[in-house]
Amino acid sequence: MDNNRTAIEICNLSKSFGDKKILDNINLKIRQGEFVTLLGPSGCGKTTLLRIIGGFTEPDSGTVLLDGRDISSMPPYRRPLNTVFQRYALFPHLDVFDNVAFGLKIQGLKDDEIDKRVRKMLKMVTLSDYEDRDISSLSGGQQQRVAIARALVNYPKVLLLDEPLSALDLKMRKDMQIELKEIHDKLGITFIYVTHDQEEALTLSDTVVVINEGRIQQTGTPADIYNEPQNSFVADFIGESNILNGKMICDRRVEFAGHAFDCVDEGFGENVPVDVVVRPEDIYIVGQTSAGQFTATVKSRTFKGVHYEMFVETDTGNELMIQDYNSFEPGSEVGLIIKPQDIQVMKKERVCNTFSGRMTDSTHVEMLGGVWECLPQQDLEPGAAVRVEVDFNKVDMVDNLDDGTVTGEAHFILYKGDHYHIDILSDEGWHIYADTTYVWDKGDLIGISILPKDLRISRSDEN
Amino acid sequence: MKRTLARIYVWLLLLLLYAPIIFIMVSSFTEARALGNWTGFSTGLYRSLFEGDMAGAHSLSMAFKNTIFIALVSAAAATALGTTAAIGIHNLRGRIRKSVKMANSVPMLNPDVITGVSLFLLFVFLGISQGYLTVILAHISFCTPYVVLNVMPKLRQMNPNLYEAALDLGASPIRATTKVVLPQLRPGMVSGFIMAFTMSLDDFAVTFFTRGTIGLETLSTYIYADARKGGLTPELRPLMTIIFLVILLLLAVISFKNRKNVNQI
Numbered sequence: 085m086d087n088n089r090t091a092i093e094i095c096n097l098s099k100s101f102g103d104k105k106i107l108d109n110i111n112l113k114i115r116q117g118e119f120v121t122l123l124g125p126s127g128c129g130k131t132t133l134l135r136i137i138g139g140f141t142e143p144d145s146g147t148v149l150l151d152g153r154d155i156s157s158m159p160p161y162r163r164p165l166n167t168v169f170q171r172y173a174l175f176p177h178l179d180v181f182d183n184v185a186f187g188l189k190i191q192g193l194k195d196d197e198i199d200k201r202v203r204k205m206l207k208m209v210t211l212s213d214y215e216d217r218d219i220s221s222l223s224g225g226q227q228q229r230v231a232i233a234r235a236l237v238n239y240p241k242v243l244l245l246d247e248p249l250s251a252l253d254l255k256m257r258k259d260m261q262i263e264l265k266e267i268h269d270k271l272g273i274t275f276i277y278v279t280h281d282q283e284e285a286l287t288l289s290d291t292v293v294v295i296n297e298g299r300i301q302q303t304g305t306p307a308d309i310y311n312e313p314q315n316s317f318v319a320d321f322i323g324e325s326n327i328l329n330g331k332m333i334c335d336r337r338v339e340f341a342g343h344a345f346d347c348v349d350e351g352f353g354e355n356v357p358v359d360v361v362v363r364p365e366d367i368y369i370v371g372q373t374s375a376g377q378f379t380a381t382v383k384s385r386t387f388k389g390v391h392y393e394m395f396v397e398t399d400t401g402n403e404l405m406i407q408d409y410n411s412f413e414p415g416s417e418v419g420l421i422i423k424p425q426d427i428q429v430m431k432k433e434r435v436c437n438t439f440s441g442r443m444t445d446s447t448h449v450e451m452l453g454g455v456w457e458c459l460p461q462q463d464l465e466p467g468a469a470v471r472v473e474v475d476f477n478k479v480d481m482v483d484n485l486d487d488g489t490v491t492g493e494a495h496f497i498l499y500k501g502d503h504y505h506i507d508i509l510s511d512e513g514w515h516i517y518a519d520t521t522y523v524w525d526k527g528d529l530i531g532i533s534i535l536p537k538d539l540r541i542s543r544s545d546e547n
Numbered sequence: 548m549k550r551t552l553a554r555i556y557v558w559l560l561l562l563l564l565y566a567p568i569i570f571i572m573v574s575s576f577t578e579a580r581a582l583g584n585w586t587g588f589s590t591g592l593y594r595s596l597f598e599g600d601m602a603g604a605h606s607l608s609m610a611f612k613n614t615i616f617i618a619l620v621s622a623a624a625a626t627a628l629g630t631t632a633a634i635g636i637h638n639l640r641g642r643i644r645k646s647v648k649m650a651n652s653v654p655m656l657n658p659d660v661i662t663g664v665s666l667f668l669l670f671v672f673l674g675i676s677q678g679y680l681t682v683i684l685a686h687i688s689f690c691t692p693y694v695v696l697n698v699m700p701k702l703r704q705m706n707p708n709l710y711e712a713a714l715d716l717g718a719s720p721i722r723a724t725t726k727v728v729l730p731q732l733r734p735g736m737v738s739g740f741i742m743a744f745t746m747s748l749d750d751f752a753v754t755f756f757t758r759g760t761i762g763l764e765t766l767s768t769y770i771y772a773d774a775r776k777g778g779l780t781p782e783l784r785p786l787m788t789i790i791f792l793v794i795l796l797l798l799a800v801i802s803f804k805n806r807k808n809v810n811q812i
Binding site for chain 1: 730
């Protein structure tokens with residue numbers, strides 16, 4: 085089989101429901117025979133993307149190509165694709181055999197051909213003696229198998245799976261994952277699999293597509309995604325990680341947590357702020373403090389079966405999560421070592437907030453749907469378009485919503501060792517980023533105020 | 548003590564509710580011409596009803612046939628119309644859906660006389676000559692909301708992906724509807740049909756106003772006319788008993804079906 089042929093290509097695909105942008109300019113190529121996972125938190129747009137490929141939802145703009153042919157306007161019943169739905173969607177009035185045979189009967193195949201193909205498919209999903217059983221008499225796992233057989237019996241070019249295992253218990257899910265992988269290997273059909281379970285994505289896929297807020301964050305092999313996340317969202321979403329603010333001193337040398345380390349990353353420039361990711365299993369912990377690159381105090385320890393999970397506070401006051409087979413008593417001094425290849429350096433997506441606004445008078449600027457007091461601006465006339473920069477740690481977050489100039493809710497929270505980096509989604513739909521040492525939970529309502537002296541205002545180039 | 552009182556109350560209430568029909572049922576088993584006299588047990592009225600050897604037997608059997616025919620046709624049409632409407636309403640969103648559901652329930656609460664008179668006026672206005680057609684149209688119009696009411700819950704219970712799954716497997720929208728959606732709605736359609744059938748069967752007011760002057764009689768209009776002509780023909784007593792028992796049976800079927808469906812979920 086030609087494994088480099090593109091089976092599905094998605095070009096400039098966008099979709100909104102009301103004013104909410106669900107998918108924002110998605111571009112994706114899926115190779116023939118590939119097992120691709122669309123991974124992201126709930127509401128990220130992954131299911132909408134799958135539904136557009138299946139033909140159940142129409143995109144606002146963009147195209148879906150199947151084997152180079154535009155199928156964007158083709159109704160679902162003409163597309164040579166089949167879907168395994170989230171809650172199986174088996175036909176309750178038909179028995180197992182007739183459920184699986186449904187597509188073939190629609191195609192008008194001969195009875196003996198239908199019989200042969202259905203039996204073969206039921207055998208593959210190990211349900212050979214269940215032909216006459218009622219759907220309601222099957223367990224969740226068995227229903228899942230019927231749904232897979234019902235889709236695959238039509239020999240689709242691409243199989244779409246919408247969180248197919250989410251209704252199963254953990255043990256069953258693990259077994260089905262292995263079975264799905266085997267089926268994929270055996271048939272060589274392209275699988276597009278939607279899940280919010282990162283472990284499932286890493287286990288099953290050839291390629292993982294991480295989606296958040298309607299955009300593709302990163303596409304790569306499971307190992308790429310895990311070892312070299314391209315931004316802090318991916319690093320945080322996939323597996324456990326320590327994400328810290330750092331500074332690229334020069335090529336192959338990075339500073340974070342108050343110490344300088346050798347690393348393997350190049351090309352960021354000198355003295356550039358970066359995000360640094362270190363996986364908890366990649367920090368080596370030794371009892372002898374002099375043997376480490378730096379020292380830390382163990383704060384807590386939890387037994388996790390295979391390993392211990394320990395939180396330590398470094399000599400410079402950063403908190404790190406460490407997973408190790410060896411156990412160290414809370415309170416003990418330890419030495420820590422991080423090897424160059426285990427340090428993943430990421431470009432910072434932003435170094436401060438940048439808002440666009442408009443002067444209302446010399447001491448007030450209107451932005452983010454509120455009017456903010458600022459230091460007197462002599463050379464900016466009222467009505468002038470301005471660019472306002474605010475450092476993350478100058479955004480003041482208050483419980484009492486009335487004390488804030490604008491309000492919003494905590495949308496995404498990232499722990500960075502010694503502080504939280506919070507993405508606040510304002511009521512008007514703007515993103516405001518703040519650094520804080522206080523603990524907030526996702527969804528908390530927050531009032532935002534900024535001191536006049538912390539607004540850095542300059543005339544905007546745009547009109 | 549409290550329990551006993553409560554029980555007595557309930558039985559008393561049921562007795563009051565059912566006394567008239569029990570009275571008819573009891574007196575159907577005696578041959579006395581005047582209602583209320585007991586001249587010994589006899590199934591003679593049943594015999595003469597079925598053998599037709601009584602006064603006006605022909606027009607009674609015509610009325611009976613008319614009633615069944617009208618009920619079957621209007622229940623069938625109402626089931627088709629109501630099921631389609633229910634699917635449509637189910638696919639509406641938000642406020643429109645609420646308003647349409649509301650509009651559906653008004654005819655059920657509307658007094659029959661008003662429905663009858665307004666349909667009568669409408670048919671006159673449209674110049675449709677009144678007879679079978681107008682009675683059937685009228686029955687369809689007041690039966691349809693009951694079908695909608697019975698089918699809607701089945702649509703709500705249905706896995707919303709079922710229709711899409713059928714499309715996904717290559718079925719056209721029409722085939723997906725007939726092969727997958729309708730089988731899921733069948734229990735609701737059956738109870739809707741039975742309800743529409745009984746509604747049509749016992750309607751008097753609407754029929755009375757829409758039957759025109761061609762002498763079309765259904766059971767209810769026949770019995771009404773008969774009772775006004777110097778007393779009820781005795782053979783109507785066994786007839787009413789039989790109709791009551793048939794409808795009781797149909798209602799039992801509906802409630803049994805509903806209970807079975809609840810147990811399955």
